[in-house]
Amino acid sequence: MATLTFDSLNPATGEVVGTHPKQDATAVRETVGRAEEAAAWWAALGPAGRRRRLLDYKAVLAGRLRELAALVHEETGKPVGDAALELVLTITHLDWAARNADKVLRRRRVRTGMIGVNLEATLEYLPLGVVGVIGPWNYPVFTPMGSIAYALAAGNAVVFKPSELTPGVGVRLAELFAESVPERPVFQAVTGLAETGAALAADPRVKKIAFTGSTATAKRVMAACAENLTPIVAECGGKDAFIVDADADVRAAADACLWGALSNAGQTCVGVERVYVVDAVYEPFMRELSERVASVKAGQDYGPITMPGQLDIIKRHIDDAVKSGRTVAGGPGSVRAPYVDPVIVEDVPEDSPAVREETFGPTITVRRTRDAQEALELANASTYGLAGTVFSRNTRRAMELARLMRSGMTAINSVISFAGVPSLPFGGVGDSGFGRIHGADGLREFARPKAIARQRFALPGMNLTSFTRRPEELERLIRIVTFLHGRRKR
Incomplete structure (x- = not known):
């Protein structure tokens, strides 16, 4: 059976820029399966291994900047100079994400407070697994890479569904990543129409969806994600x-x-x-x-x-x-x-x-x-x-x-x-969506917080989380809390 295809057109001339497969639900499931395996390998590389490979990818994009700008120009019709500016911003963000991910997400100690004086508390941010990115056509590199780069830097594998109007750009971004990271399919693209994006959003192995598009479409994507309680970051329209x-x-x-x-x-x-x-x-x-x-x-x-x-x-x-x-x-x-x-x-x-x-x-x-x-x-x-x-x-x-x-x-x-400014988060409120890309907030958007409390020593006479707890131990706690917090500020 022949694979169904669709054409991307130059909107200024109507000429065919490229022909791409309409990947169905089966193809999307297979892609996500490969991504799931790659995600485990990518996460195990650790921050240093990911940083080196992402900086390699940055160098590849910079070296192909003119080629990519020409492709963006052909698929969107925008001037080549505007396309080049879009790529410059993308490279800047990729560099920031690669260099700052460890600092933002690494394990750190946090204060325990008086009640937890015998505890050591740590907080870190761990990869989600597979992140699905559904991108727009107006800025087909800068906007989706605001999710892709930060998701990759946070330790996730990415499956990217570019707009059907700019599929060639999305495919090329994934191909160039494979030149930098040939070991595993950490970043893959799937092409098609709305059905392809719906299949990606509905796959339970996708642990988060990053969507950019209209408010109306965002609501439909959210409905698909709701079936599996898949969280979503939505960057919608503006006025x-x-x-x-x-x-x-x-x-x-x-x-x-x-x-x-x-x-x-x-x-x-x-x-x-x-x-x-x-x-x-x-x-x-x-x-x-x-x-x-x-x-x-x-x-x-x-x-x-x-x-x-x-x-x-x-x-x-x-x-x-x-x-x-x-x-x-x-x-x-x-x-x-x-x-x-x-x-x-x-x-x-x-x-x-x-x-x-x-x-x-x-x-x-x-x-x-x-x-x-x-x-x-x-x-x-x-x-x-x-x-x-x-x-x-x-x-x-x-x-x-x-x-x-x-x-x-x-x-x-x-x-x-x-x-x-790569360190600033990007996103809106109301009908403009929710969640953030870019900056430290963007890195944390594609990670899950992991909190750990370790008891360093037992508190004498204060075994509060036990059925052997005595009334005088609870009374002692009440007195301490009343002393610390019971006085009103005037």
């Missing part, structure tokens, strides 16, 4: 806000706003979609924004819409926005498949789909606010909570706004800068 305070550098803010909104054709989960500008700087900011957007061209500065079905959502949002708002740039005619020209609309009602729903296109809505407090309230009035941006020259004020913004990450006087 990220950009606040421009009264003392902001409007030139820098406009420049960052446009890049955050239009780069990768707006197909960025942490991209700018809603802009709130304090009245005092609204007019100069809009002048800067209008002047700068005139020189940004679809098909030149950014690529096409990778997923054809997204064009309908983008058009619906634009049509709704221009009915009630004022068009600054672009409009309904900006959608010319597979490209969308930049669209900026002012004064769109907050209950509009263009403000409430994730657009995932090169569009932004802009609203004037009385002050930064109103901007913050509007920014937080969303079911999403992934990331955001604050522009202000007042460091203290900017930090306050950033802390109060309901998001997992916030950039100040820059845009999306947190993604380039």
